[in-house]
Amino acid sequence: MLQKKYISFFLLLLMAATASAQKAERDFIRKGNRFFKDSVYVDAEVNYRKALETNPQSTVSMFNLGNTLAQQNKLQEAMEQYVAATKIEKDKNDLAQIYHNMGVIFQSQKDYGKAVEAYKQSLRNNPKDDETRYNLALSQKMLKDQQQNQQNQDQNKQQQQDQQEDKKDQNKDQQQNKDQQQPPQPQKKDSEMSKENAEQLLNSVMQDEKDVQDKVKKQQVIQGGRLEKDW
Template sequence: MIKTFSYIVFSLFLLLSADSDARKGNEAYAKGNYAEAEQLYRAAIDQDPENAKLYFNLGNALAKQGKTEEAIQTYLEYRGLVETPEEKSLAEYNIGTTLAETEKWKPASLHFRNSLRLNPRDTEAKTNYELALSKMESEDEQQQQQNQEQDNIEPSEYAKAMKAQAEKLVELQRYQEAYDLMNEAMKVDETVNAFKDFIQRTKDVADINS
């Protein structure tokens, strides 16, 4: 069976009175009204800024809305307020899964690993860590293949002509002009990239002379 990433730990902390903003936030969250829940959790935090569990709930509401950056920042605030390794591991786990859902495999694997270090018994964190590593390796292999394909690209006649003209400019020590010529040519013909080493060397010399 193919394994997939576990869902973010969206268990909510329920410990305030029924008429509080936090409780109303939980109710809104349970109904799928995540934007409303976000606003209610923020209101609750304004009243009780040291309550770590409010930040955790807010992070969940943000993550559900696809507000990745804000969610990560909020989980980190929660992590900074809690004491136990198990609590801190929840923040790391949620950050990892949030990143995995946006296919940011390298940072996701880092946070899953952090979660495991804090709570080695968390089997879901272990599974997700292994999957993130696998995705990261696959992504690296694809990138290497793409780089090889670019290296093996066959320049067009136009690209060759531009290269010949640029070489003449280099002989005259007009390096910036040579670089500009190749750079402009690359915008209209991607096969000019076959001469990327020549282009880079030309740019390096032009930068030195400027």
């Protein structure tokens, strides 16, 4: 009997705590909404974060916080809140709004491919949203133009590269023609002696020839004269 009373009392405390947390969450969201309406986005962000601290699974707080961050140009943080909300939210209309806002951020960043996918997800959850359908059509057109511009840039870049290659080939051909038209220049051989060396060699030969002639004359004198023996 006491055990049942203890369990009942615990359940009452749990219900009271849950109700208190839910009330605190709603109060923070309301305050955040008032600040958001007055364009006081910093204070709105503070209250939405407090609401998330109270209930980390609150997709309303995530969505509103994402909107507030987007207004402060904190687009990456805003996208993180939207993505987190899509993983929890089950209501199709709420999912449609989340994906729509994701598409708006992608569109503002000129990431039209992702914007198209986000708008398509939004329309899958709410096919009657004309604003989303218009944004989808606009993003599809911008994506097509972006791809066409990129293709043109790639073609222009390729043409410039081809022109540079052609110019290099022309310069190469001109240089080859110029080399063929010039007369061949005589090349100095390694064995070619200098004028000074030639003169030295000639003098040496002449000196050798003189020495030979002197020896011949001397021999002729000795052979033509009379030799006396010294006993």
